[in-house]
Amino acid sequence: MSTTLSPDHVIADLKTRWGNAVITDPAELEYFGTDVYSEGEPLLAVLRPNDADQLAAAVAQLTAAGIALIARGGGMSYTGGYLATRQPTVLIDTGSLDKVVEINVRDAYVVVEAGVAWEALQQALQAKGVRTPYFGPMSGSHATVGGALSQGSVFHGSARYGSSADSVLGLEVVTANGDILRTGSAASGNATPFFRWHGPDLTGVFLGDCGLLGIKVRASLRLLPRHSHIDYLSWQFERADQLMDAMGALARAGLASEIAAFDPSLSQIRMRRASLSSDVKSLGNVIKKGGLMQGLKLVTKGRDFLDPELFTLHITLEGDSEGEINARVAAARKAVEAFGGEVENSVPKVMAANPFAAKNAMLGSAGERWAPIHGIVPHSRSTELFNALQDLFASEKAVMDEHGLFIGTLMTTVGAQATLIEPCIYWPDSHNAFHVRTVDPDHRARIGCPGENLPARAATHALKRKIADTMRAHGAASFQIGKFYTYRERRDPAALAMLDAIKQQLDPKGLMNPGVLGR
Numbered sequence: 001m002s003t004t005l006s007p008d009h010v011i012a013d014l015k016t017r018w019g020n021a022v023i024t025d026p027a028e029l030e031y032f033g034t035d036v037y038s039e040g041e042p043l044l045a046v047l048r049p050n051d052a053d054q055l056a057a058a059v060a061q062l063t064a065a066g067i068a069l070i071a072r073g074g075g076m077s078y079t080g081g082y083l084a085t086r087q088p089t090v091l092i093d094t095g096s097l098d099k100v101v102e103i104n105v106r107d108a109y110v111v112v113e114a115g116v117a118w119e120a121l122q123q124a125l126q127a128k129g130v131r132t133p134y135f136g137p138m139s140g141s142h143a144t145v146g147g148a149l150s151q152g153s154v155f156h157g158s159a160r161y162g163s164s165a166d167s168v169l170g171l172e173v174v175t176a177n178g179d180i181l182r183t184g185s186a187a188s189g190n191a192t193p194f195f196r197w198h199g200p201d202l203t204g205v206f207l208g209d210c211g212l213l214g215i216k217v218r219a220s221l222r223l224l225p226r227h228s229h230i231d232y233l234s235w236q237f238e239r240a241d242q243l244m245d246a247m248g249a250l251a252r253a254g255l256a257s258e259i260a261a262f263d264p265s266l267s268q269i270r271m272r273r274a275s276l277s278s279d280v281k282s283l284g285n286v287i288k289k290g291g292l293m294q295g296l297k298l299v300t301k302g303r304d305f306l307d308p309e310l311f312t313l314h315i316t317l318e319g320d321s322e323g324e325i326n327a328r329v330a331a332a333r334k335a336v337e338a339f340g341g342e343v344e345n346s347v348p349k350v351m352a353a354n355p356f357a358a359k360n361a362m363l364g365s366a367g368e369r370w371a372p373i374h375g376i377v378p379h380s381r382s383t384e385l386f387n388a389l390q391d392l393f394a395s396e397k398a399v400m401d402e403h404g405l406f407i408g409t410l411m412t413t414v415g416a417q418a419t420l421i422e423p424c425i426y427w428p429d430s431h432n433a434f435h436v437r438t439v440d441p442d443h444r445a446r447i448g449c450p451g452e453n454l455p456a457r458a459a460t461h462a463l464k465r466k467i468a469d470t471m472r473a474h475g476a477a478s479f480q481i482g483k484f485y486t487y488r489e490r491r492d493p494a495a496l497a498m499l500d501a502i503k504q505q506l507d508p509k510g511l512m513n514p515g516v517l518g519r
Contacts, residue, residue, distance in 0.1 A: 073147025
C-alpha cells in the first residue's frame with residue numbers, strides 16, 4: 001500500500017510544522033496567483049520558506065505527492081512566469097529569503113538570498129562603497145534578485161555592463177528531488193563563490209530558465225567600486241533611424257551606463273502624468289542627489305522643453321574622475337551630434353534620482369492597464385524592426401480605436417551588441433488583485449479605475465501575440481519568456497535535446513513550473 005499523502009494532507013502536514021508560513025487564505029491565493037497581466041489556475045497553497053534547507057525538505061515532500069511547484073520573486077512578471085497551468089500547484093514565495101549573506105569587498109563579490117529586492121541590495125552595498133555592475137530593473141523596489149536571474153532583466157547598468165545574468169558568479173538551486181545544487185567555484189570542495197568559470201558553465205543553465213529547472217535560493221554576484229562622478233545627457237530626433245543609429249553608436253563605444261529612449265507616443269503618455277515640478281518625491285531626490293540648484297532648475301523647466309512629436313534619448317554616464325566623466329560626456333556628444341539635437345537633461349536626472357520608482361507606471365494616467373512586449377535585436381536590425389511594428393500598428397488602427405488601445409514604445413541597449421524595443425499597450429480595463437496590492441493606493445485613487453472591459457482585453461491579447469510574432473519574424477530574442485514568448489519554435493534540435501535531457505535529470509516528473517519555456 002502506498003504511503004504517499006494526498007495533496008491536501010501534505011499541505012495540512014506542512015501547516016502543522018510551518019504555521020503561518022503556509023498560506024491557504026483564498027484572497028491571498030488570488031493575489032499570489034495573479035501577475036501584472038493575467039491570472040493562472042487556482043493555487044493549492046503558498047509556502048514562504050525561511051531558509052534553503054526548509055525549502056528543500058518541503059520540495060521533496062511536495063513533488064513526491066505529485067504537486068507542481070512554481071517559484072515567485074517580487075511578482076513583477078507580465079508573461080505568466082509564475083502563473084499555474086495545472087492543479088494541484090503550490091507557489092513558493094521567496095520573499096522571506098531576503099538576507100544579504102556576505103559582502104566581500106576584497107574579493108569583489110556579494111552573496112544574497114533570492115528574495116532580496118534590488119533596491120535593498122543596493123542600499124546594503126552603498127555603505128561599503130561598492131555595487132553590482134547591473135543593479136536592477138526600474139521595478140527594483142519589488143523585483144528580486146532571484147526573479148531577475150530566472151526571468152532575465154535589464155536597465156540600471158545594462159548599457160555598459162549587460163543584463164542581470166552578466167553579473168552572476170554562481171548559484172544555489174533547490175531541485176525537484178530536494179537537493180541543493182551549487183554552481184561555480186562554490187561547488188568545488190571548500191572553495192568560495194568568487195569565480196564562475198570552473199569547468200563547464202553550469203550557472204548559465206539556470207539563468208533565464210524561468211524556474212524550469214529548479215528554485216534559486218542564493219546567488220553570488222560581482223562587485224565593482226561605485227563610480228564617483230556622474231552626468232546626464234538628452235537629445236531629440238525627428239526619425240526612428242536617427243535615434244537607433246545614435247543608440248548603437250553609444251552602445252558600441254560603451255559610453256553610457258543607462259540608455260532610455262521614448263517614441264513620440266510614449267513621450268506623450270509620460271507627459272500626461274504629473275509634471276516634474278509637482279512631483280515632490282522626485283524633486284526631493286534630485287535635490288538630495290544633485291543639490292538645490294538642480295531641483296530649482298527642474299521646477300523652472302518641467303517637461304516643457306520636450307517636443308512631443310519627436311523621439312527622445314536620455315543617458316546616464318559614470319566615471320571615476322572628473323577627467324573621465326568629462327571625456328565620456330564629450331565622446332557621447334560627438335557620437336550623437338550627427339543624428340539629433342541636444343536638449344535639457346532633466347529626464348535622466350529624475351530617473352537616476354528615483355531608480356526604482358516604476359511600480360505605479362504599470363497603470364496609465366487614466367487608470368488604464370499596461371502590457372509591455374519586447375524584442376532584442378542587433379543594432380543593424382533595430383530600425384527595420386521598429387518600422388515593421390509601426391506597420392503592424394497602422395494595420396490594427398481600427399481595432400485599437402474601437403477598443404481604446406494605445407501604444408508607446410520604450411527602447412534601450414544591452415551591452416555593446418543589442419537594442420531592446422518594447423512597445424507598451426495601454427487599454428481601459430479593471431485592475432486585478434496584483435495592481436490593487438502593489439500600486440500605491442493614493443496613486444490609484446488619483447488616476448481612477450476603468451470598469452471591466454472584456455472586449456478590450458481580448459483585443460489586447462490578440463495584439464500582444466501579433467507584436468511578439470512580428471518580433472520573432474525579425475530574429476528578436478526576449479527576456480521574461482515565461483509562458484508567453486515562443487521558445488521551442490524553430491530552435492536548434494540539438495540544443496532542445498540537451499535542455500530536455502537536463503530537465504529530465506533534474507525534474508523527471510515535470511513538476512517544476514509546468515508550461516514555462518513552452519514545456
